[in-house]
Amino acid sequence: MEKLVDSLKKLSNAHGISGHEESIRAIMEEGLKPYVDELTADKMGNLIGTKKGNGPSIMIATHMDEIGLMVQYIDDKGFLKFVKIGGWFDPTLHSQRVVVHTKNGPVPGVIGSKPPHVMKEEDRKRPVKSEEMFIDVGATSRDDAEMMGIAIGTPVSMDREVVALANGKITGKAFDNRAGCAILLEVMRQLADKDIKATVYAVGTVQEEVGLKGARTSAFSLDPDIALAVDTTISGDHPGIDKKDAAVEQGKGGVITVADASGRGLIASPQVLKWLIETAESKHIPYQLEVGDGGTTDATAIHLTRAGIPCSVISVVTRYIHSPVEVVDTADVKACVDLLVSSIEAIDKYF
Known part of the structure; x- marks a missing residue:
């Protein structure tokens, strides 16, 4: 076992x-x-x-x-827009840590979106959609992100490791x-x-x-x-x-x-x-x-x-x-x- x-x-x-x-x-x-x-x-x-x-x-x-994500676009400030690869339920993506698998090696990032503090009341009542999210790797510009090795089509996966739960169960x-x-x-x-x-x-x-x-x-x-x-x-x-x-x-x-x-x-x-x-x-x-x-x-x-x-x-x-x-x-x-x-x-x- x-x-x-x-x-x-x-x-x-x-x-x-x-x-x-x-x-x-x-x-x-x-x-x-x-x-x-x-x-x-x-x-x-x-x-x-x-x-x-x-x-x-x-x-x-x-x-x-x-299942994962793929970089679709890098904006002028270095934020990454992405598409879903496989069957994601959008709410599970929000606020996750990710790994961006660049040609220069793995780059850590987080999935963000507009904060609820500035949302309209009706927007707070619905789940955030994946197309409203982005990946933040800490880049300051598109050039900065590209210098990290990030390009259109770069694959992205979740940053998560296996841990033990009780009674023989594990999560990851x-x-x-x-x-x-x-x-x-x-x-x-x-x-x-x-x-x-x-x-x-x-x-x-x-x-x-x-x-x-x-x-x-x-x-x-x-x-x-x-x-x-x-x-x-x-x-x-x-x-x-x-x-x-x-x-x-x-x-x-x-x-x-x-x-x-x-x-x-x-x-x-x-x-x-x-x-x-x-x-x-x-x-x-x-x-x-x-x-x-x-x-x-x-x-x-x-x-x-x-x-x-x-x-x-x-x-x-x-x-x-x-x-x-x-x-x-x-x-x-x-x-x-x-x-x-x-x-x-x-x-x-x-x-």
């Missing part, structure tokens, strides 16, 4: 918004290299580790990117989907010394948060027999949300997706569900089932690739997804590892 949590912390504390996953790919490459027979990066930037076997092929896909940025990345590394480490019949493709995908792009291209090139996406899902166990809207809870195991986006995204293969559920029950691994009506995962793109690829998703229940203070229960992360390892060991009984 300690190694798994340390890996998650390292991955979460690192930075890699969609289209700029290089730092995460380097960590993943280092972690996968001892446990796979081949390791390559494709033209999109997906990392693909292959552990060869004589049975069916399975793709385990976990996206490396996090980008658990969506660095939790999946840490799970994949631990799964491949545990599989290394096992007699696995399947060929396992361990894939760190890019640009999931902006359209499932890396999953689409990597699945096309690999054309696996089966695929599982490893991701996060929203929690229904805190104030402000009803169980009817999110039935899964923290501390009750990994989540197996039956369908997401009301079936518009993925309807999981019945045979894949049978495989995962029977394995979990036979090994006494805690699990939950989910039918969601919200977002999708890499599995949505993968299962429609080529002639179709049987898929499901294994997810970690995560509070406050798409914010800088996401929370996971480390016991759930471990349960996802256990389910994946045991399922892959039993794959030849089902496929």
Whole structure:
């Protein structure tokens, strides 16, 4: 467990918004290299580790990117206007510390806006929109900002590190989907010394948060027999949300997706569900089932690739997804590892 949590912390504390996953790919490459027979990066930037076997092929896909921001404009006073990269809820951005990833290295900044003291009464009653915000790096002019290495298109991520909460929970940025990345590394480490019949493709995908792009291209090139996406899902166990809207809870195991986006995204293969559920029950691994009506995962793109690829998703229940203070229960992360390892060991009984 300690190694798994340390890996998650390292991955979460690192930075890699969609289209700029290089730092995460380097960590993943280092972690996968001892446990796979081949390791390559494709033209999109997906990392693909292959552990060869004589049975069916399975793709385990976990996206490396996090939601972030990108510099759109530098004004005359050196303030940075930005666009959102991925699905931000605007109020979570306000008053955050950020890292601006310039060609000269990281530059710290803060997100600001007009202070409420000078707002009109009606403006104080509504949330500040992202287009009304800006990033302050302390620059005194556009030239000053450019001397720091800031340019149009410079990526920006949240300045936040993982800290422990009570009862095995931890909080940090980008658990969506660095939790999946840490799970994949631990799964491949545990599989290394096992007699696995399947060929396992361990894939760190890019640009999931902006359209499932890396999953689409990597699945096309690999054309696996089966695929599982490893991701996060929203929690229904805190104030402000009803169980009817999110039935899964923290501390009750990994989540197996039956369908997401009301079936518009993925309807999981019945045979894949049978495989995962029977394995979990036979090994006494805690699990939950989910039918969601919200977002999708890499599995949505993968299962429609080529002639179709049987898929499901294994997810970690995560509070406050798409914010800088996401929370996971480390016991759930471990349960996802256990389910994946045991399922892959039993794959030849089902496929």
